[in-house]
Amino acid sequence: MGSNETFTENEEAPTYAPWIPVPNVQELVREDPLQVPQRYVREPENRPEVTDMSHLSSLVPVIDLxxxxxxxxEELNxxxxxxxxxxxxxxxxxxxxxxxxxxxxxxxxxxxxxxxEEKNKYAMPSDDIQGYGHAYVVSEEQMLDWSDALILVVHPSHYRKLKFWPNSPTGLQEIIEEYSNAIRKVATELFxxxxLIMGMDKEALLGLHKQLVQGYRVNYYPPCSKPDQVLGISPHSDSSTITILMQDxxxxxLQLKHNNEWVPVNPIPDALVVNVGDIIEMWSNGKYKSIEHRAVANDNKARVSYATFLYPHEEAEIEPLNHMIDPKTKQQIYKTVKYGDYLRNSMKRKLEGKAHTEMAKVETLA
Structure with missing residues (x-):
């Protein structure tokens, strides 16, 4: 990424967070399509609502890149x-x-x-989240999500742990590489x-990353015989700068929280879904919102989603940009945090809305 790549290839690929091994959901469904173990069944207040909010889906903004x-x-506005x-x-x-x-x-x-057994050749080690398995599992009592995932760090290339990159089916590694390069181009254009809308010159945001890091997560949501009792992924906001998602x-x-309602983000063929991550919220001092979102299961069809996370180098210091703090109140919502500390803190907890953002907030507002 040009001049902002200030870190060398001698850097070791980082590890992010430990996790506790849990069953493979796809396999549970294969063995018994009607089985929904108790650890996946949500409390009634945390289950997907029966009310259909799909009429609000058409209000989710569509941007022409x-x-x-x-x-x-007009499009910038x-x-x-x-x-x-x-x-x-x-x-x-x-x-x-x-x-x-x-x-x-x-x-x-x-x-x-x-x-x-073939997929498990790429199983996540217990001390990190690259590979095939489940992230954000931190206790034996924790409620589990109805999904499996393949998680990889794809950029910069010396962060890759290639032993977790599946070489089956043939060509998958090359396709992930090609797809990730194309999505990174979209990301840098969005940055x-x-x-510009944050009042800076157009290369400023990329520069603030110190080095752009890119993670990739493919989520597999098997069908569920009781989709109204489980969640594919628990409500959370992303600890990224932005996230770019391809849907089936x-x-x-996919559902996002808007005015306290869960609004489905219905797929537009070949469109990409982009969401603001915590880091944009911090840089903008809360002007731009990193919104809670979740995934729900359905009873007759598997769903796959493809999430690309763009985030800063772990040594980057994240804090509200001076010009984004209201000059009248001078109230700063977020303090200065080192990105690596923030990321690891969020990954060591279960997904729980925006609870993980508290560590970055100014104490008087927490």
């Missing part, structure tokens, strides 16, 4: 409002070839169809526009 790249004022009001938007005309999106989906689907075109599952 090709217009942003032209500096279109839409981006500004999307980050303030929703913390989420869908991106169209993003330049990633439809064929590449499909290739990624096909290869990942093939990986998850492999026998468990330029986000820099025909299976809904």
């Amino acid at each position: 090709s217009l942003l790249l032209l500096g279109n004022k 839409k981006l500004d409002l999307a980050c303030q009001d929703w913390g989420f938007f869908q991106v169209v005309n993003h330049g990633v070839a439809k064929e590449l999106l499909q290739k990624m989906k096909d290869a990942a689907a093939e990986f998850f169809e492999l026998p468990l 330029q526009s986000l820099s 075109n025909d299976v809904c599952g």
